[in-house]
Amino acid sequence: xxxxxxxxxxxxxxxxxxxxxxDKKESFSMPANYFDKFEDRLMHRIEEETALTAVPNSENKxxxxxxxxxxxxxxxxxxxxxxxxxxxxxGSIYVLKPIENPTxxxxxxxxxxxGSIDTYIYSHIEDFKTEDIVAFLEVEEVVGIQxxxxxxxxxxxxxxxxxxxxxxxxxxxxxALDAVAVDDLLEHLTEDDLELTEDDLF
Amino acid sequence: MLELVEQNKDTEKKILSQxxxxxxxxxxxxxxxxxxxERLYWHARQLVNVHDDADEVLQNTFIKVYRGIKNFRGxxxxxxxxxxxxxxxxxxxxxxxKRRATxxxxxxxxxxxxxxxxxxxxxxxxxxxxxxxxxxQLPEKQRQVFVFRYYxxxxxxxxxxxxxxxxxxxxxxxxxxxxxxxxxxxxNID
Numbered sequence: 001x002x003x004x005x006x007x008x009x010x011x012x013x014x015x016x017x018x019x020x021x022x023d024k025k026e027s028f029s030m031p032a033n034y035f036d037k038f039e040d041r042l043m044h045r046i047e048e049e050t051a052l053t054a055v056p057n058s059e060n061k062x063x064x065x066x067x068x069x070x071x072x073x074x075x076x077x078x079x080x081x082x083x084x085x086x087x088x089x090x091g092s093i094y095v096l097k098p099i100e101n102p103t104x105x106x107x108x109x110x111x112x113x114x115g116s117i118d119t120y121i122y123s124h125i126e127d128f129k130t131e132d133i134v135a136f137l138e139v140e141e142v143v144g145i146q147x148x149x150x151x152x153x154x155x156x157x158x159x160x161x162x163x164x165x166x167x168x169x170x171x172x173x174x175x176a177l178d179a180v181a182v183d184d185l186l187e188h189l190t191e192d193d194l195e196l197t198e199d200d201l202f
Numbered sequence: 203m204l205e206l207v208e209q210n211k212d213t214e215k216k217i218l219s220q221x222x223x224x225x226x227x228x229x230x231x232x233x234x235x236x237x238x239x240e241r242l243y244w245h246a247r248q249l250v251n252v253h254d255d256a257d258e259v260l261q262n263t264f265i266k267v268y269r270g271i272k273n274f275r276g277x278x279x280x281x282x283x284x285x286x287x288x289x290x291x292x293x294x295x296x297x298x299x300k301r302r303a304t305x306x307x308x309x310x311x312x313x314x315x316x317x318x319x320x321x322x323x324x325x326x327x328x329x330x331x332x333x334x335x336x337x338x339q340l341p342e343k344q345r346q347v348f349v350f351r352y353y354x355x356x357x358x359x360x361x362x363x364x365x366x367x368x369x370x371x372x373x374x375x376x377x378x379x380x381x382x383x384x385x386x387x388x389x390n391i392d
Binding site: 003006010013014016017020021027028029030031034035038039041042043045046049 | 228232235236239240243244247253257260261264265268323324327329330333351352355357377380381383384387388
């Protein structure tokens with residue numbers, strides 16, 4: 001009954017769209033047995049993600065500056081070469097280490113299979129020691145990152161200087177204003193100055 | 203009809219009661235997926251158009267439900283809560299896709315046509331593609347209301363529970379959306 005009411009409403013509003021609607025489901029199709037398989041695929045993904053979040057943290061906590069640089073380095077279009085190396089190292093660590101929970105190994109295989117290692121590394125960057133990461137980078141890459149940091153520091157210092165200068169100017173202006181009596185200021189204001197326009201209102 | 207509504211309520215009660223106990227949580231969750239996957243899939247599909255994208259949105263939705271069901275207070279119906287999550291996930295997905303896309307803003311329309319024509323699970327005619335294009339041009343709320351009413355065939359009360367707008371406002375929104383879409387499709391259909 002509800003469906004009839006909805007269709008009747010549409011027919012009254014737009015017979016054109018009403019006719020179009022009758023064919024709608026035929027336009028969109030999906031793989032055979034999609035819904036039969038969906039549940040198992042979903043549960044598998046949930047298991048994988050749960051296992052990922054259960055991986056214990058190693059000792060870390062690096063200097064924020066260098067770490068944030070490394071994090072930026074791990075954008076997908078940079079990460080391919082590096083993450084491949086790291087992937088092999090991590091994979092071998094998991095293989096050699098006694099496995100308490102077999103799911104962790106399955107998860108690693110899952111990561112290897114679908115290439116989600118980059119995303120994992122990016123979101124767990126704090127779990128890796130800086131020395132380990134640096135050890136895998138090429139010399140030029142490390143130099144590049146350090147130069148970026150130095151460059152950033154220089155820009156930051158320059159910005160600080162400008163801010164201080166601005167503050168000094170403001171202070172001088174404030175002082176100058178302080179020296180002028182309020183009555184003197186008001187004396188020079190006209191009616192036009194006091195009138196509010198639409199632009200003055202938010 | 204009333205019987206169907208009562209059946210839905212009973213199923214929901216059964217699911218929630220299983221989800222509340224750790225020993226039956228997974229069983230309850232699987233029942234929830236089986237019960238709602240199709241409806242939520244079609245809702246996602248209408249928003250994102252392409253099958254693979256709808257699949258991802260649906261998975262993300264259920265993962266959010268899996269993690270968040272313990273916080274579900276039962277103030278709204280379970281179904282409307284999941285509907286809301288699906289809508290948010292689809293919109294977030296579209297925004298991310300738009301940011302990543304190499305297609306410029308001016309080419310957004312032709313990007314949609316390309317995606318639909320490239321989707322092996324889309325077999326619509328030009329009018330259907332135009333309808334999807336027209337949908338994209340609507341303000342977000344109007345688009346949502348249109349999708350809920352035209353495709354998902356929800357009542358105004360159900361839609362109101364999901365989006366939080368009054369029934370009167372929803373009717374006006376829907377009527378406007380229908381008119382705009384008709385004008386757009388007719389103007390471009392050749």
